[in-house]
Amino acid sequence: MTNRSSSAGLVAYRAMTRALAPLVPLLLGRREARGKEDPSRRGERFGHASLPRPSGLLVWIHAASVGESLSVLPLAERLIAAVPDLHILVTTGTVTSAKLMAERLPRGAVHQFVPLDHPDYCARFLDHWRPDLGVWVESEFWPNLIVEADRRGLPLALVNARITERSFRSWQRAPRFIAGLLARFRLLMAQDAASAARLRALGGGHVSEPGNLKHDAAPLPHDASALAALRADIGARPLWLASNTHEGEERTAADAHRALAARYPDLLTVIVPRHPARGAAIAHELGTMGLAVARRSANEPVSSSTAIYLGDTLGEMGLFYSLADIVFIGGTLDDTGGHNPFEAAHLGCAIVAGPGDFNFAESYADFETEGAMRRIAGAGELADAIGLLLGSEADRRRMAAAAQTIARAGSGATARTADALAALLPDAGTRRAGHA
Missing domain, CATH: 3.40.50.11720 (3-Deoxy-D-manno-octulosonic-acid transferase, N-terminal domain)
Known part of the structure; x- marks a missing residue:
């Protein structure tokens, strides 16, 4: 001793x-x-x-x-x-x-x-x-x-x-x-x-x-049958994902959805909160905004009227990153400091993030420098950033390819x-x- x-x-x-x-x-x-x-x-x-x-x-x-x-x-x-x-x-x-x-x-x-x-x-x-x-x-x-x-x-x-x-x-x-x-x-x-x-x-x-170490992690796994079922339910609808969101960011994502729905009336916004236990509270809040919400934890299907699909389950982040090709990373519009961008990058996502990044400052800077991430200054810019990517498949593919290159390089x-x-x-x- x-x-x-x-x-x-x-x-x-x-x-x-x-x-x-x-x-x-x-x-x-x-x-x-x-x-x-x-x-x-x-x-x-x-x-x-x-x-x-x-x-x-x-x-x-x-x-x-x-x-x-x-x-x-x-x-x-x-x-x-x-x-x-x-x-x-x-x-x-x-x-x-x-x-x-x-x-x-x-x-x-x-x-x-x-x-x-x-x-x-x-x-x-x-x-x-x-x-x-x-x-x-x-x-x-x-x-x-x-x-x-x-x-x-x-x-x-x-x-x-x-x-x-x-x-x-x-x-x-x-x-x-x-x-x-x-x-x-x-x-x-x-x-x-x-x-x-x-x-x-x-x-x-x-x-x-x-x-x-987070640079070296393997791509997040997902259930192939669950992914196929979701894709069948969603069909050709345009969609984007807000991942790892914290309190307040779900409402920001919902505001962005309403702003974008005028141009994309069949838009589906997928929100995956950082803490799934908040699912019921989030669904209630977004429901009061007049949005139709389906909760995955309650096995509620995505219907043609669903505006928000809430991924309030545990261990399915790989499923949602595989589903979407446009991702906003939560924890970047408050003082959380951001979350791991490599998880989305591995699975071919074009990434959008807010200004808060102290948890991954060097990584976010690398992604931004290489054109693999679009940064926004605040909540008011989220709809415009997502809208630009929804309107340009070429930009989505270019950003996703750049992100995958960074992720696959490893450290x-x-x-x-x-x-x-x-x-x-x-x-x-x-x-x-x-x-x-």
């Missing part, structure tokens, strides 16, 4: 989390009532494992939510294929990501909910799983979990690290706190140059830049990250990832 000194802020944080422990059941109960926790797996949030630890080497990968967990699937597959008798434990904190991991994790990998950040819960989790390596993805730092892992001598790696300008400014107000956390990682791998520079400025040493980040992680495993000298 290691015994690093802790900053006053970290000491205070650990004391605070202990003091607040009596409130945890109330917090979880409220989240369960809102569909944000799985009551059947509540014990995992207290560090009680619902599965036995597999024998042999175990790599624990913590990925906060859907985007991060999907990005590590190729990494998990590569490590399992390259290292004999290796198992993977993936932890996440959301119900949506848990359902996706249940469907998509490779053989040899299992999922658990990450324990809440209380010293005792974290200790219980680590003492059961006894991982040989802990891998944290992007930017979710849980101080107690990091400290407890470090105390047990567990090598930790931060991969695909993303530090936005906003989070950088926040961490600058607690320099010793963040520097102490970063010092507990043996490996720091940033997804872009800006994040690498911010990590170094916050006290991270030996930061490498292997590329972005090599998965291979470089896997090699670096394998080097931290016991006897790694004879088991380099990618050279099984």
Whole structure:
């Protein structure tokens, strides 16, 4: 075990989390009532494992939510294929990501909910799983979990690290706190140059830049029969997709639909919210605008009168990207910072996005430079941008081809990250990832 000194802020944080422990059941109960926790797996949030630890080497990968967990699937597959008798434990904190991991994790990998950040819960989790390596993805730092892992001598790696300008400014107000956390990682791998520079400025040493794991992800899968059925229902109607939308963006998409319907009376607008649980509320809101809405989660078909098709289901983003060739990426008209453009690019979409892109700033800039993405300054420009693409098949094809070229190029980040992680495993000298 290691015994690093802790900053006053970290000491205070650990004391605070202990003091607040009596409130945890109330917090979880409220989240369960809102569909944000799985009551059947509540014990995992207290560090009680619902599965036995597999024998042999175990790599624990913590990925906060859907985007991060999907990005590590190729990494998990590569490590399992390259290292004999290796198992993977993936932890996440959301119900949506848990359902996706249940469907998509490779053989040899299992999922658990990450324990809440209380010293005792974290200790219980680590003492059961006894991982040989802990891998944290992007930017979710849980101080107690990091400290407890470090105390047990567990090598930790931060991969695909993303530090936005906003989070950088926040961490600058607690320099010793963040520097102490970063010092507990043996490996720091940033997804872009800006994040690498911010990590170094916050006290991270030996930061490498292997590329972005999300660039290497395979195209999202879809059910071919479901796609054929949707195409049959829609027929020759023009359509466009608003994907990964957040509150307020659905209304913006509906406003764009009404503006475009004068020119395209049989237009179909497909909206896929980032959080499918909001489906009923979205349908009600758009219904009050006088629009006919069909919800996929309710098995409501697309009829000739349907104006909005609401894709409020889980794990079907590949289906909708395959259906549409014009896509607006949500989370770009508010302070969310955008979502992954590579998912749409892989499946041949012409992409439109708003100004908010701090989650993927370098990627969005590359797409825009290569003519693969049209940017709008605000909600008022969405209808015009979609209308231009609806009116020009040549522009749609050109943008989609440019986007696919970027997506298919890959970054090599998965291979470089896997090699670096394998080097931290016991006897790694004879088991380099990618050279099984």
